[in-house]
Amino acid sequence: MRPNFFHHLHPPSIPAEQSRFRYTLGAGGLGIFLSLVLLVTGALEMFFYIPSPEQAALSVQTLTYLVPYGGLIRNLHYWAAQALVVVTVVHLLRVIFTGSFVPPRRFNYLLGLGLLALILFLDFTGYALRWDEGVRWALVAGTNLLKTIPSLGKSLYGLVVGGSTLGAATLIRFYSWHVFGLTLAVVILGIWHAFRVRRDGGIAAPPPKQRTNNARISRFELVRREVLAMLLSAAALFVLAALLPAPIAAPIQAASDSLGEARAPWFFLWIQQLLRLGNPFWMGVAIPLIALTTFAALPYLFETLPTDQQGHWFPRAGRGAQAIAAGIVLAWLVLTILESLR
Numbered sequence: 001m002r003p004n005f006f007h008h009l010h011p012p013s014i015p016a017e018q019s020r021f022r023y024t025l026g027a028g029g030l031g032i033f034l035s036l037v038l039l040v041t042g043a044l045e046m047f048f049y050i051p052s053p054e055q056a057a058l059s060v061q062t063l064t065y066l067v068p069y070g071g072l073i074r075n076l077h078y079w080a081a082q083a084l085v086v087v088t089v090v091h092l093l094r095v096i097f098t099g100s101f102v103p104p105r106r107f108n109y110l111l112g113l114g115l116l117a118l119i120l121f122l123d124f125t126g127y128a129l130r131w132d133e134g135v136r137w138a139l140v141a142g143t144n145l146l147k148t149i150p151s152l153g154k155s156l157y158g159l160v161v162g163g164s165t166l167g168a169a170t171l172i173r174f175y176s177w178h179v180f181g182l183t184l185a186v187v188i189l190g191i192w193h194a195f196r197v198r199r200d201g202g203i204a205a206p207p208p209k210q211r212t213n214n215a216r217i218s219r220f221e222l223v224r225r226e227v228l229a230m231l232l233s234a235a236a237l238f239v240l241a242a243l244l245p246a247p248i249a250a251p252i253q254a255a256s257d258s259l260g261e262a263r264a265p266w267f268f269l270w271i272q273q274l275l276r277l278g279n280p281f282w283m284g285v286a287i288p289l290i291a292l293t294t295f296a297a298l299p300y301l302f303e304t305l306p307t308d309q310q311g312h313w314f315p316r317a318g319r320g321a322q323a324i325a326a327g328i329v330l331a332w333l334v335l336t337i338l339e340s341l342r
């Protein structure tokens with residue numbers, strides 16, 4: 001058989017220690033599985049969703065309550081999207097906490113960060129597509145933040161919103177970005193990311209002489225574990241989708257600029273909390289960008305992490321990077337909890 005992309009991702013054998021769940025947490029593979037679920041369920045939703053301000057929320061109601069299995073498909077899409085955010089952050093932490101983010105894996109780490117940013121935008125645009133009262137914060141506060149950017153703000157707002165106020169042009173732009181622009185970018189970056197794992201020498205592992213366990217597992221064993229993990233995650237996703245319906249609310253009557261009691265989607269609650277603390281540009285735009293830039297700077301700040309310290313949990317030479325990443329994620333969690341308690 002000619003070698004193909006599958007063989008590229010599954011070499012004949014890989015180190016047993018680095019293929020264990022307790023090392024990878026299965027997070028990268030789960031990310032691929034959730035992305036596939038999102039592509040399939042999203043494509044099915046497109047048969048019923050209507051991207052117009054008058055019809056959007058009603059078409060979501062039709063899909064949820066009238067279309068056979070429509071509610072299940074929508075719930076699967078919703079829960080897969082939420083899980084992807086969590087799983088990607090877990091994967092990011094595992095990569096940093098195992099010292100796998102430095103050269104030769106620096107470029108792939110940066111590709112991964114790009115994926116994380118795209119996933120957040122995908123979640124944000126998908127959330128706004130509901131165009132119901134539940135997404136008012138995302139629509140109004142999210143887009144108004146753009147206006148606070150010095151010099152560029154007004155034109156950026158016009159570009160994203162499609163005019164000077166929220167309306168039909170906004171929805172069609174969000175729709176196109178969601179189902180086409182961002183999705184295509186995630187697919188391309190995702191394939192590139194997976195491809196690079198092998199190009200960079202496979203999953204990071206200490207040099208053979210310094211390994212405590214030199215056992216390897218075969219490609220078939222890897223696939224067996226992947227299939228098992230996929231079946232378990234599919235079952236968990238079905239249980240979530242069957243028990244906890246995706247949020248739904250009354251259609252937006254007028255896309256005014258008033259916020260009322262509106263809340264951010266959970267993954268942006270931290271920004272809503274930050275915005276209560278001071279200047280909107282600093283809190284809502286600059287601080288999130290500084291956090292992302294700090295993550296991007298880690299492999300440059302710690303590039304001398306020795307190879308014998310890569311490929312196992314919490315290497316000593318990576319303590320600084322571990323503390324910075326844990327600090328940012330902890331701050332994110334605390335701000336999210338504070339806002340959700342309000």
Ligand code: HEM
Pocket residue numbers: 024026027028029030031032035088091092095100101105108109110111112113114115116119190193194197202203204
């Ligand atoms: C949708 C998002 C993502 C998917 C589907 C994904 C997928 C994967 C997979 C399947 C692997 C190999 C197995 C594993 O480590 O679990 C991997 C490795 C890797 N990922 Fe990701 N990833 C994503 C996001 C990220 C992010 C946010 C980062 C960091 C900023 C990142 C950085 C890396 C690095 C550096 C490796 C090599 C790890 C090593 O050698 O141990 N990835 N990714």
